[in-house]
Amino acid sequence: xxxxxxxxxxxxxxRGTSLTIQCQVDSQVTMMFWYRxxxxxxxxxxxxxxxxxxxxxxxxxxxxxxxxxxxNLTFSTLTVSNMSPEDSSIYLxxxxxxxxxxxxxxxxxxxxxxx
Amino acid sequence: AQRVTQPEKLLSVFKGAPVELKxxxxxxxxxxxxxxxxxxxxxxxxxxxHISRESIKGFTADLNKGETSFHLKKPFAQEEDSAMYYCALxxxxxxxxxxxxxxxxxxxxxxxxx
Numbered sequence: 001x002x003x004x005x006x007x008x009x010x011x012x013x014x015r016g017t018s019l020t021i022q023c024q025v026d027s028q029v030t031m032m033f034w035y036r037x038x039x040x041x042x043x044x045x046x047x048x049x050x051x052x053x054x055x056x057x058x059x060x061x062x063x064x065x066x067x068x069x070x071x072n073l074t075f076s077t078l079t080v081s082n083m084s085p086e087d088s089s090i091y092l093x094x095x096x097x098x099x100x101x102x103x104x105x106x107x108x109x110x111x112x113x114x115x
Numbered sequence: 116a117q118r119v120t121q122p123e124k125l126l127s128v129f130k131g132a133p134v135e136l137k138x139x140x141x142x143x144x145x146x147x148x149x150x151x152x153x154x155x156x157x158x159x160x161x162x163x164x165h166i167s168r169e170s171i172k173g174f175t176a177d178l179n180k181g182e183t184s185f186h187l188k189k190p191f192a193q194e195e196d197s198a199m200y201y202c203a204l205x206x207x208x209x210x211x212x213x214x215x216x217x218x219x220x221x222x223x224x225x226x227x228x229x
Contacts (some may be wrong), residue, residue: 033216042201042221043159092159094217104149104217106159 002027002095004107012113013083020079021110023093028073034066035092037109043092049076083114117142119204121220128192129228136187136223138176138202147205148185149217150176154198162187162200172196192227199224 003026013019023032034046046066047055055068070076080087093107118141128134140146150162163171165178165185176187185202203217 031216043217043219045216045218048216103161103164105161106151108158 001103002029002097002105004093004095004105006091006093006107006110008110009108010111010113012115015084015114017083018079018081019083019112020077021091021093021112023076023078023107025074025095027097029095029097030073031096032070032076033094033104034068034076034078035094037090037092039089046078046091080112083112085114088112088114117204117206117218119202119218119220121200121202121223123223124221125224125226127226127228130194131191134189134192134196134225134227136200136202136225138185138187138220140183140185140202140204142183142204146178146180146185148176148178149203149205150174150185150187151201151203151219152198153201159201192225194227194229197225197227 005024007022011019032049035043036046037043045058046061047057047068049055049068049070051070051073057063065081067079078091090109090111092109094104096102096104120139122137126136148165151159152162153159162174163169163176174187174189176185178185199222201222202220206216206218
């Protein structure tokens, strides 16, 4: 299993500013994912972050808006840049130990409100 | 396209009644399907996966490839089953998905009344 922590757990930010969310895992994992869950909506994948390579972004998400770092096998950050109220959401970090039929684990989420 | 559909946003049942949460999927190839649950103020966690063919907390789910469904069932609902339930499909890079990530349905909120 993998235990994931995220910082901050919640934040209220002003539009135009940026927030960096940290994801820490208690074990080395191959694949890390960042999801967004907007109010009343399902989880939407933002990007996949693998150590040693650039993050792969899903359609509708770009690196300039959501830069991601993955410096090692237990840590990643997601930055929400130049925020607007539409970015208000829960941001979730998720991991799998490897590629294949592994369970995917989720962090507790970061609740972001942009005013 | 790879897609998961949960037609019910909210399902309300009385304690002891049977419950079925519907999930349909669209996928090219052999799907890998999951049910995740999120209890109030807790993180999302795996409930069960189709390859395990197990029963967790009294819940079962059978993959029906003919109907492209993976409905979640429990014969007698309990109040502690009240939660948000998400059906998910593991994406396949060969069919336009990012390898390994999950594609989620919109979720069904299950409310079990006493």
